Amino acid sequence: MTAELIDGNALSQKLRQDVAARAAALRARGTTPGLAVVLVGDNPASQVYVRNKVKACENSGLHSVLEKYDADLSEAALLARVDALNHDPAIHGILVQLPLPAHIDAQKVIEAISPAKDVDGFHIASAGALMTGAPGFWPCTPYGCMKMLESIGYDLRGKHAVVIGRSNIVGKPMALMLLQKNATVTICHSGTKDLKAMTLQADVIVAAVGKRNVLTADMVKPGAVVLDVGMNRDDAGKLCGDVDFDGVKAVASHLTPVPGGVGPMTITMLLVNTMEAAERSAS
Ligand code: GUN
Numbered sequence: 665m666t667a668e669l670i671d672g673n674a675l676s677q678k679l680r681q682d683v684a685a686r687a688a689a690l691r692a693r694g695t696t697p698g699l700a701v702v703l704v705g706d707n708p709a710s711q712v713y714v715r716n717k718v719k720a721c722e723n724s725g726l727h728s729v730l731e732k733y734d735a736d737l738s739e740a741a742l743l744a745r746v747d748a749l750n751h752d753p754a755i756h757g758i759l760v761q762l763p764l765p766a767h768i769d770a771q772k773v774i775e776a777i778s779p780a781k782d783v784d785g786f787h788i789a790s791a792g793a794l795m796t797g798a799p800g801f802w803p804c805t806p807y808g809c810m811k812m813l814e815s816i817g818y819d820l821r822g823k824h825a826v827v828i829g830r831s832n833i834v835g836k837p838m839a840l841m842l843l844q845k846n847a848t849v850t851i852c853h854s855g856t857k858d859l860k861a862m863t864l865q866a867d868v869i870v871a872a873v874g875k876r877n878v879l880t881a882d883m884v885k886p887g888a889v890v891l892d893v894g895m896n897r898d899d900a901g902k903l904c905g906d907v908d909f910d911g912v913k914a915v916a917s918h919l920t921p922v923p924g925g926v927g928p929m930t931i932t933m934l935l936v937n938t939m940e941a942a943e944r945s946a947s
Contacts, residue, residue: 667919687725697942705735757783757938783937806838808929820845829872871906881911
């Protein structure tokens with residue numbers, strides 16, 4: 665078997681066209697969807713990420729504001745900025761880029777964001793909404809994974825999904841989203857005794873660890889669907905995921921590439937969430 669690749673760029677393009685149409689419709693009613701991106705310090709990776717987020721907004725007809733601060737910005741000053749953005753009617757989504765400098769309590773800053781503007785889906789209220797099935801914003805990366813499964817018409821009911829990784833940003837919310845679609849879900853992590861025994865039972869595997877070759881061909885049931893959330897560098901400095909791409913491609917039915925898979929979907933779902941926030945505020 666050679667896996668069919670799920671093209672995150674192509675799917676993103678489709679979804680972003682839909683966002684652009686929704687943004688145009690809302691603008692015609694007098695509201696321009698607005699996202700504020702806050703960056704503290706000069707982490708090079710963060711600078712690239714926020715630039716891409718702002719550019720994606722522009723391309724889809726969303727208004728965006730990038731606020732950049734020096735690394736020595738005080739926690740109190742950042743909280744004051746978040747509070748001002750919470751009350752800014754032109755801003756419907758607020759994203760504080762992580763990681764923050766060590767002297768700032770990131771959780772405290774996230775909790776200061778109004779849940780109505782929490783387009784990252786990191787606020788405890790958003791996590792609680794996902795857990796209970798209440799309306800709220802879903803974290804963008806796992807949300808993008810769900811859209812990828814939807815794009816191949818995959819019905820999760822009764823399927824066994826194995827999530828490798830238990831972060832608050834990907835692993836845990838991913839498991840809850842799969843559960844909401846009636847999959848039987850197993851979360852594996854660094855304390856899991858026999859990862860291979862778990863993944864071999866899986867119809868769907870989501871690898872979200874941040875380490876190369878966490879999932880190899882011998883760990884995948886023939887025909888399984890594999891989503892690779894990893895973003896790593898190989899020995900030659902080339903971007904790669906958590907999955908041994910060439911090996912698993914020969915076993916899986918569907919596989920997401922890195923780059924060009926889950927990565928672009930993360931920004932796309934940020935646009936979708938911001939659009940949703942703007943529509944809710946205008947209704
Ligand atoms: N840092 C890396 N990824 C993300 C993300 O999706 N949101 C925020 N706020 N920070 C990040």
